[in-house]
Amino acid sequence: MTAVARHAGIAVRLALLAALAALALFPIALTVTNSFMSEREISHHYGALQSSDSSGEDAADMPTERVSIRWVPEVATLKAFGDVLLNRPKFLTLFWNSVRLTAPIVLGQTAVGTLAAYAFAKLVFPGRDKLFFLYLLTMLMPFQVTLVPNYLVAKQLGMLHSYGAIIWPGVFAAFGVFLMRQFAAGIPNSYLEAARIDGAGHFRSFFHIVLPLVKPGMTALMLLAFADNWNMVEQPLLFLTEPFRQPLSVYLAQIVSGEQGVAFASSVLYMTPMVLLFLYGEEQLVEGIQRSGVKG
Amino acid sequence: MPLHRLRRLRDSGAAIAFLGPSLTGFLLFYLIPFGAVVYYSFIDTPIQGHFVGLDNYRLLWDSASFRKAFVNSLAFAGAGVPILFAFSLALALLLSGAMPLRRTFRTAFLLPLVVPVASIALVWQALFHWQGALNGLLASLGLTPVDWMNSRWSFAVMVIVYVWKNAGYNLVLFLAGLANVPAEQKEAAAIDGAGPWRRFWAITWPGLAPVSFFVVVMSVVASFKVFRETYLVAGAYPNDAIYTLQHFMNNSFQNLDYSKLTSAAVLLAIVIGAAVYVLFRAERLAREAEE
DSSP: OOOOHHHHHHHHHHHHHHHHHHHHHHHHHHHHHHHTHHHHHHHHHHGGGGGGGTSOOOOGGGGOOOOOSSOOOSSSOSSSHHIIIOOOHHHHHHHHHHHHHHHHHHHHHHHHHHHHHHHHHHHOTTTTTHHHHHHHHHHHSSHHHHHHHHHHHHHHTOOSSSSSHHHHHHOOOOOHHHHHHHHHHTTTTHHHHHHHHTTHHHHHHHIIIHHHHHHHHHHHHHHHHHHHHOOOOHHHHHHOGGGGGGGGHHHHHHHHHHHHHHHHHHHHHHHHHHHHHHHHHHHHHHHHHHHTTTTO | OHHHHHHHHHHHHHHHHHHHHHHHHHHHIHHHHHHHHHHHTTBBSSSOBBBOOTTTOOOOOOOOHHHHHHHHHHHHHHHHHHHHHHHHHHOOOHHOOOOTHHHHHHHHHHHHHSSSSOOOOOHEEEEHHHTTTHHHHHHHHOOOOGGGSSSSSHHHHHHHHHHHHHHHHHHHHHHHHHTSOOHEEEEEEETTTHHHHHHHIIIIIIHHHHHHHHHHHHHHHHHTTTTHHHHHOOOOSGGGGGGGHHHHHHHHHTTTHHHHHHHHHHHHHHHHHHHHHHHHHHHHHHHHHOO
């Protein structure tokens, strides 16, 4: 291949990639720029969405105006953010609910998973591989399968309609064990062998050798678990009955259709923690995804 | 006692300590209650019930809404997984090699994975609503607008959301797989005069087999999670084309219809379990064929 042809090939690929990346980022970027619009401007551009529910009425009454997507606000303002944070106590309450549900799951799942990973990756005990396969199978089951078991336990333990009904199954989700095992399996056995010859027991080996080496795995797991649970929909819909106890993930869709003026600003506030964590730990997240695909 | 047996004994003791918390929770929150679900699926009522054999399953299958949800979920996986697979593989091939801005692109494609769908549901609505931007575009081109969310088209819209959300995860897996394909082999084949198409099928594709297996498994799992997106974009009562098993479960849940809930959960577990088993078998056969 000549150098010219090669360069042309790369240019075509770059153009294609740029177009696809623009599509991937489109909804996110639009949400961010429109969060700086004034309420008046938002309802002007997106008002057509609200009039839709009048489908039963005379067709002649339907506004002909359609949604018009605008990238740049006429006047950039932080008013929508101020409005969300100062005038809508519900937003902050539900944001806090999301934190209270997500944080214990993320921390608990990482701790439980890391401990179990050591046993599955580095210890020999009867039934190990069969048990691990059972974990794997559970991890692959959709929520529709585990929902009823979760409900039965919550009822039995008297924590129905409480956060415990969501948090505890999350802490013990098989995914954490699976991902951490993939990382722990990557540690050479010779390291542990050497430690044992020096007289280290399992606990010292775990804390001094395994734990420092699986730190990237813990970061990856925390990010993936955070992304999954910050976004939870099924469990709160079914297990939590009071609207004020719901996390923001369920409620945001309703804000979005009801109060468009602040919808984009609330969306931006909601996605910011997740996006910042992602940019901070992207390398570990990528490694985590890669390890999830390695047979070991 | 021989030394290795002593070690195994010590290992087992440590295994109990390290595995203890996880195993307790796993048994208590997943395995035992699932056993209870299997049991409930064979009796008529949870309290003082009688064994009714497969009656609950027959009733479940007779329910039109279950069949609709079941078929939709299978159709979604059947259409979505191959599309997502092809799309992410194409992305990975575009990004492979010494591409400039490689990391920036990867970040862009991974972002949808971490951005909560709830926060951009409004954009999806603004695009696909009857009076949305897409229909505005169609109208300006002189074409007939389509009621995207209230017709069969909603299925296609959800496939797009599914691909948008999950392509980044698979892209990372495929990139790792491509990195393991030996570059010398490709160069040698190129010198021998093999075109890009032949090189892909003869060298790259076999090298991707282990990763592909995992991509398919994770994509199937993700396809059952698409309820989230469906719920957030289309609400609790979507068009028939995207009425999923999760909608069915939610409805049965509201009526606390135990016989339907438990038999549906068991049936779904069997279907997913069988799919996973077939995939694992296929992967093993493919690996043995290569050796």
